[in-house]
Amino acid sequence: MLDERWSEDVEEIGTALRRLLSAECTPERVREAERTADGVDVGLTRQLQHFGLFELDGTPELFARVAYELGRCLAPVAFVETMPVLTLAGRQNVAFCPNRLAPAAARAVAVVRNGEVFLEPLEGLARKTAAGDFVVEHLDSSVSECIGGADLADRLERYAALVEAARMVGAGQALLAYGCEYVGGREQFGKPIGAYQGVAHRLARAAGELDAAELLVRKSAFSASAETGGDGAPAQTFAWMARAKSIEAARTVATNVHQVFGGNGFAMEYDVQLYSRRLRSWAQRGPKVGAQLAQLGRLVLDPARRDDLRLLWHYDTGMPLPRWARELDAPFNQTAS
Incomplete structure (x- = not known):
């Protein structure tokens, strides 16, 4: 059964990483990194190397917690994109880019062609994104190494x-905390604006969305472990759900925090734009969420494949459908027969 808390070892490393990032990755450092040639803070990268981040050999839960902490402080380092290849293929500083977009600071990329994974040096022109980082649309290279199949x-x-x-x-949790701090200190008509329901309800809704997304992230990591029958990567259903929910939550918190800040939310001297620009830019990278959710819906409604679902709610396998879903599915089954 899933423990909704981070495990003790992961919590210990996550707490130590948060202390380091709190000192070495301030909003001022993030702003400075945006003015560099590749959007990377070299000093922070060096500190994380001393911390041992790039040599970690941990579980999906540990790397999810590391990505959470890096997002929380908007760390201007090219590491999250390299985590999959580091963990599953043992190659450092290699970005996985299924859509051919890779951080400009990566040394190499792992691309998928004809059902195989190829390792290639990163080639292409760098461009700055709304997130303040630089990405390269990778071009096929004549130097290529096959490192795996489908x-x-x-x-x-x-x-x-x-x-x-x-x-x-x-990043969403940090932006929400920033918004809560702001509404607790800004006063209108003699009391903090956070005391007004119209403001409080916006932030409460964002908090609920983020909590749901965080639980799905933990459940996704939980499904990857050998103890639950995983293969070292999250189950496809949970990977899709976690990503879709995180994007929805990120958009919700960015919209609502901008609203409670009013015009100040668009002022460059406030940190709101640092978070919202990155959240929106990150959400647009990778596969289309709508297509993945459509596939997930078809899986749930397919009687022949439904029992392949694992770890949903309190069921080990399968998913008993509610009456409305069975009625919706009935005409399709009749047509098929």
């Missing part, structure tokens, strides 16, 4: 969905 490609995609979702949830 199974590795599938695992990399699922692992990438997990850590991307965790990073967005971490």
Whole structure:
């Protein structure tokens, strides 16, 4: 059964990483990194190397927590994109880019072609994104090394969905905390604006969305472990759900925090735009969420494949459908027969 808390070892490393990032990755450092040639803070990268981050050999839960902490402080380092290849193929500083977009600071990329995974040096022109980082649309290289087949490609995609979702949830939680601090200190008509229901309800809704997304991230990591029958990467259903929910939550918190800040939310001297720009930019990278959710819906409604679902709610396998779903599915089954 899933423990809704981070495990003790993961919590210990996550807490230590948060202390380091609190000192070394301030909003001022994030702003400075935006003015560099590749959007990366070299000093922070060096500190994380001393911390041992790039040599970690941990579980999906640990890397999800690391991505969460990096997102929480908007760390200007090219590490989240390299986590899947580091974990599943043992290669450092190699970005996984199924859509051919890779951080400009990566040394190499892992691309999927014809069902196989190829390792290639990163080639292409860098461009700055709304997130303040630089990405390269990778061009096919004449130097290529096959490192795996369809199974590795599938695992990399699922692992990438997990850590991307965790990073967005971490950034969303930090933005929400920033918004709560603001509404607690800004007064109108003699009391903090956070005391007004119209403001409080916006932030409460954002908090609920983020909590749901964080739980899905943890459940996704839980499904990857050998103890639950996983293969080292999250189950596809949970990877899709965690990513979709994190994107929805990120958009909700960015919209609502901007609303409670009013015009100040668009002022460059406030940190709201630092978070919202990145959340929106990260959400647009990777596969289309709508297509993945449509596939998930078809899986749930397919009697022949439904029992392949694992760990949903308190069921080990399968998913008993509610009456409305059975009635909706009935005409399709009659047509098929």
